Amino acid sequence: MIGKKRAYRFLSRRSCWRLAMLYREGLADGRWTTQLGALSTLGVSQGDLSLALQLEKLPEPIVDLFEDRIEISSHTVRVIRHTIIHDGLSTVLSRVQRSGVPSKTLSNKGVLRVIKGQALGSKKMLRRSGQDLEKIVARPLDLPAHIAERYYLGVKQGEWDSFSACAKALHISRRNISDAVAISELPVSIRHLFGVQALTLCVGRKLLALKRELGIDELLLRALCKESMLDVVGRTADNILLELNDEDIGPLDLRRVRIKKGRGSNRLVIECKDAALLFRYRHEMEGAIHKVLRRRLRDPESFEVIRDSLGTRRSVLPR
DNA sequence: GAGACAGTGATTACGTTCGG
DNA sequence: CCGAACGTAATCACTGTCTC
Known part of the structure; x- marks a missing residue:
């Protein structure tokens, strides 16, 4: 059963683009006149053949996102069509435009992220950082802020669409990337307590642990009445972390x-x-x-x- | 930092239902 | 009958978390 299922993955018949082409050729040759007539020869279900033919009706700006359109699967076409029906064609096309993704760069999964509006987060985060893109690439990947910005840039430019793929490409651990992104997504009122240089992966992980333990609302509440280390000379990240932890220091005399x-x-x-x-x-x-x-x-x-x-x-x- | 592991969402392949 | 839409089980890929 497993062998049979896995074997399908390596057959080119999964390609909607190729399937549609073969079907059109068969129609022209007179080998079949209906979709049902072509099923046994093409070796696919009627549902998949129908979706493969829908690929030709998708707007060009969407199809143009795929790195290799021969890899487009029936599932991908189905999700795109479902999103267009659900959210509207104009909404989906504006997501494609706003994503700023260069043409012919994305995998099936990456395209679906753009179509569903999930890829816009990276662009937003980059805009928030206000950094020159060349500087982001050139910087050493030692601090969470730098790692996160490099990750967002890669997503935006279609270099990767997951932490795992980014980790392989940059030769750094997946955990560092996911933690760095999580740290950079902490509310600014928490991150601002620390300087960029002081908010290391080690400090950031302690903040994430506090967030898990206390919940974001409680952590935000505690952060509100703390002084930033940027405002007070000599204040350390350790001081702030201990205060956020609300360690009982007893009555002061x-x-x-x-x-x-x-x-x-x-x-x-x-x-x-x-x-x-x-x-x-x-x-x-x-x-x-x-x-x-x-x-x-x-x-x-x-x-x-x-x-x-x-x-x-x-x-x-x-x- | 690396690896294990469980949870979750995506993907594949196939089947069923529905409307014209 | 045909094609489109929807449903589902099995599998894969990714993520967060934990341990060493």
Whole structure:
């Protein structure tokens, strides 16, 4: 049974284009006058022969999408016809036009994606990224954003129509591609918390795990009240992930935070109730201290300029 | 990162129903 | 009767997830 089924896949009679051609030849030769009369000779069902002849009636812009029209199957013709009947010819033709797919580039499956409007997502994602197409191709495929954009570009240009095919073509793992696309499709309010360089596959996978665990609505809610690492110096991806995880850090007692002189001239000691919590935000605190120092300590030359302009005595200026 | 595995949708091949 | 449309079981291909 399996052998019989599999054998059909390798017979050219599955080709609608060739089937229609053979049927027309038989009609012209007088070997048959009806579809039923041709069935035994052509070795196909009446339904498939009927669909093969429908191929000739499909609009040229649709047929032109196929990389090799001899591969067009009865199923493909059937789905196209069903979509045209269901969604309307003008809708389907506008999908073909908006997809921007070059002619003679797509497999049966790829054409069906365009016809059903599923391929437009890639174009939308590329438009959102606003990147030069040549730059997308030239970039190293290390970050999820870069991998996803390269994937979308390939779909748009008919290079592939699945994660698996993309993985083979680019020689990177299928999992990396599917994860990168999933990460890039996370809401912008979540992705914006991280810089492009900080949103690595590792960080992104943690976000996807949180999305699975909490649901997208809860994750979005938590992301809303978090500060982006682009806005706060020293903030790390790890900080944000822990906060999104809503880890219970207990009640804060800020009165217990003290900074004292330590041993030696270049050491300070920070006392607090939860040193581990504070240590987690050390980069952010270092950034904040730098900011304070920059504001409080100015270089001597600027003081000279101010003193000269105001004619103020040196003794009253802050040191 | 690779492989296994289950779930899901697509495809194939064939059959049945319906309208002219 | 003929051709078109629809239904279905078996199979294939792809995906997400998990484990190592």
